[in-house]
Amino acid sequence: MVNLESPLSGKILEINMEVGQQVNEDDEVIIIEALKMENPVYCPATGVVKEIKVRIGDQVNEGDILAVIE
């Protein structure tokens, strides 16, 4: 199990994965908006999405767990 942690604080703009979906390392799975800039967040490992802990529009801080990959 690998946690996908937020690399910076901002607002969740897009989530490009669903629970149960197969994802590959370095896929662009989430986009976080900070200071009007879109920051892509890359998947840390290849596997299946076990849980997504955030929703579009959520405010997150650096280090928050966004999703769990199995």
Added chain:
Amino acid sequence: MELFQEVILRTGFLALTWGQLVMWAVGFTLIYLAIRKGFEPLLLLPIGFGILLANIPLTPLMTPGSGLIWRFYHYGLEWEVIPPLIFLGLGAMTDFGPMIANPKTLLLGAAAQVGVYFTFFLALLLKFTVPQAAVIGIIGGADGPTTIYLASKLAPEMMGVCAVAAYSYMAMVPLIQPPVMKLLTTEAERKIVMKSLRPVSKLEKIFFPVVALFVICLIVPDAAPLMAMFMMGNLFRESGVVARLSNAAQNELMNIVTIFLGVSVGATMPAATVLQPKVIFVFILGCAAFMLATATGVLFAKFMNLFLKEKINPLIGAAGVSAVPMAARVVAKLGSEANRKNYLLMHAMGPNVAGVIGTAVAAGMFISVLAK
């Protein structure tokens, strides 16, 4: 027949000069850039319109003592009211968190101001007067309101041109900074990932503006008007109990003063003042100032790395100019180009907000030495 002649002579057509036509072209260009290209439209649109107003012959708009726009200019800018009010709004918009979390970045905000002083001396070499050279140098900080404030104190005749230069270069941050930043850093340095920022408590954020105000004003008393408003705005924001005042400072008040700022600054540019060969040097030196400020920021970050165990990414030094948050965005973009898992945005906000303070302090120093 005589009456007819009289009417003709009272129209503006006969009084129109070539210079004024050139300034119409300048005004229309700024308006075009604002509307079609989205270049700093909130400022360039009213400034462009102000230029048009200042160059319509025989109109009483800028007549000292009675003109409508002259009154905006006199009470807003000569009385030094508008730039500090803009700083009130900027303070309410600024999050000092990233800087408090990593106070070293304060040094980067100061280092970028070295570019300001370099340009000051360059301008002196080109036979600008000492106060004029100071105003040209401050363009390097890429801070519109500070440039206007300093010009109103030292060299009002330079205000319009220097303001347009400062705002144009702010719009061109993504074009001007990257070549300088790439030239001065290696691929490996741009790849440096910085360790995460520590969380900053509410108490720290409340204390910061008050403590910073006292420290800055005791060292450079002439920076007080800008800093007082900036830190009060920030206290509004961080206190959390006056959301209405914080919002008013950021939105309504800011928008209102921006209208009067833009049109008044534009109206300081009648053809006779602006169309001089020297003006072209203002733009060249302004651009040089901005590139030098970027360079000194990056170089100082590299210098700091000689002593630091936890290396910083030298790109964030470029955010020491006060174009917030444009400079920080450029840093983040270059960082992710070198290493796509590199997120420098928040790390760059530290030097970026420090740069706002740095430029205002640099202006305060010029005022304390040069103002009569």
